[in-house]
Amino acid sequence: xxxxxxxxxxxxxxxxxxxxxxxxxxxxxxxxxxxxxxxxxxxxxxxxxxxxxxxxxxxxxxxxxxxxxxxxxxxxxxxxxxxxxxxxxxxxxxxxxxxxxxxxxxxxxxxxxxx
Amino acid sequence: xxxxxxxxxxxxxxxxxxxxxxxxxxxxxxxxxxxxxxxxxxxxxxxxxxxxxxxxxxxxxxxxxxxxxxxxxxxxxxxxxxxxxxxxxxxxxxxxxxxxxxxxxxxxxxxxxxx
Numbered sequence: 001x002x003x004x005x006x007x008x009x010x011x012x013x014x015x016x017x018x019x020x021x022x023x024x025x026x027x028x029x030x031x032x033x034x035x036x037x038x039x040x041x042x043x044x045x046x047x048x049x050x051x052x053x054x055x056x057x058x059x060x061x062x063x064x065x066x067x068x069x070x071x072x073x074x075x076x077x078x079x080x081x082x083x084x085x086x087x088x089x090x091x092x093x094x095x096x097x098x099x100x101x102x103x104x105x106x107x108x109x110x111x112x113x114x115x
Numbered sequence: 116x117x118x119x120x121x122x123x124x125x126x127x128x129x130x131x132x133x134x135x136x137x138x139x140x141x142x143x144x145x146x147x148x149x150x151x152x153x154x155x156x157x158x159x160x161x162x163x164x165x166x167x168x169x170x171x172x173x174x175x176x177x178x179x180x181x182x183x184x185x186x187x188x189x190x191x192x193x194x195x196x197x198x199x200x201x202x203x204x205x206x207x208x209x210x211x212x213x214x215x216x217x218x219x220x221x222x223x224x225x226x227x228x229x230x
Contacts, residue, residue, distance in 0.1 A: 104136070
C-alpha cells in the first residue's frame with residue numbers, strides 16, 4: 001500500500017481542476033466567499049479558504065467571474081457570479097469531464113474483460 | 116467567450132491527474148513507453164511523450180510501477196507494470212473520481228432545478 005502522503009498528493013492532483021469547474025457551476029447563483037466555501041463542501045468539493053479566496057480573485061481577473069458588493073446588510077459582502085465567459089468555460093470543462101469519465105469507463109470494462 | 120489559451124490552461128489542469136490514473140489502470144497489462152503512449156491516446160487520454168516519459172520514471176521511483184527490460188527482440192525495451200502499491204492507488208483515485216462525478220451530477224441537477 002502506498003503511504004498516505006503519496007496517496008494524498010495524487011488525490012490532490014486529480015481534484016485540482018475540479019474546484020474551478022465546481023465554482024463556475026455553483027456561482028451561476030451569486031454568492032460570497034464564505035457561503036461558497038460551505039456550498040462547495042456540502043457539494044463534495046472540500047477546499048481550503050486559503051485556496052479558494054485567491055482562486056476567486058484569479059477567476060475574476062480572468063473574466064470568468066464578476067463581483068458586486070452587497071451593502072444592504074450590516075457587513076458589506078462581495079458577491080461573485082459566473083460571467084458569460086465563465087459559463088462558456090464551464091460548458092467546455094463539463095464536456096471534457098464527461099469524455100474523460102467515458103474513457104475511464106471503457107478502461108474499466110477492458111480491465112474486467114482481461115481478468 | 117474566454118480565449119483559447121485560457122480554456123486550454125483550465126482543461127489542462129482538469130486533465131492533469133487523470134493521466135496518472137489512466138497509466139496505472141492500463142499498465143496492469145505491462146507495456147513499454149511508446150506503446151503506452153498509443154494506448155493512452157486511443158483510450159482518450161492524449162499526452163505528450165515529453166510529459167509521459169518523466170511521469171513513468173516518477174511513478175516507478177514512487178513504487179507505483181515496476182519495470183523490466185525485455186531483451187528478446189532486436190531492440191531491448193523497458194516494460195512497465197503497475198505494482199501492488201500502484202494498484203491500491205488506482206483504486207483510491209478511481210473511488211475519488213466516481214465521487215467527484217456524482218458530485219458534478221448533483222450540481223447539474225440543481226442547476227436544472229433552478230432554471
